[in-house]
Amino acid sequence: MVEAGLAADKVDGGVRSIARAVDVLQLFDVDHPRRTLREIVALTGLPKTTAVRVLATLDALGLIVDSRDSTYSLGAGFLRWVDLAGSLWEVGADARRVMTRLVDTCGETVNVYIRRDLSRVSIAQVEGTATVRSVVKTGVPYPSNSAQPRRSSSAVRPSRS
Numbered sequence: 001m002v003e004a005g006l007a008a009d010k011v012d013g014g015v016r017s018i019a020r021a022v023d024v025l026q027l028f029d030v031d032h033p034r035r036t037l038r039e040i041v042a043l044t045g046l047p048k049t050t051a052v053r054v055l056a057t058l059d060a061l062g063l064i065v066d067s068r069d070s071t072y073s074l075g076a077g078f079l080r081w082v083d084l085a086g087s088l089w090e091v092g093a094d095a096r097r098v099m100t101r102l103v104d105t106c107g108e109t110v111n112v113y114i115r116r117d118l119s120r121v122s123i124a125q126v127e128g129t130a131t132v133r134s135v136v137k138t139g140v141p142y143p144s145n146s147a148q149p150r151r152s153s154s155a156v157r158p159s160r161s
Contacts, residue, residue: 020044023044024058027039028074030137055072085139089124095124109127
């Protein structure tokens with residue numbers, strides 16, 4: 001289950017226009033690479049005029065592409081941040097080797113998580129070979145109290161002999 005709620009509802013005393021822009025950007029993902037204006041208005045709850053202004057600003061900054069048929073997608077401006085985030089959050093070759101060995105041993109997907117407030121975010125993943133598995137998307141916040149398996153954290157602890 002993905003962390004629910006709008007950014008605008010989470011920033012107490014913050015800049016509302018930034019939170020609104022983040023709300024719009026968070027609507028895009030692998031399953032929804034394009035969104036219509038109608039979807040954006042419905043999913044954010046923003047008035048249409050506000051949504052149009054936010055989208056126009058994001059388009060001018062290269063963060064959104066307006067295909068001129070009321071359909072929007074992420075802009076090329078994100079590419080530099082993708083590379084930067086990848087380099088900042090890379091877990092390293094040694095950790096990847098350990099994760100791969102765990103997958104080879106147990107067949108389960110292995111994730112490395114960080115805590116963010118009351119959520120956990122996977123920053124690295126090696127997919128398992130099991131045919132039935134829980135799907136955790138990298139970079140997406142999930143509740144910390146979720147019943148997701150945490151075998152990777154217990155599997156790397158040294159055994160007490």
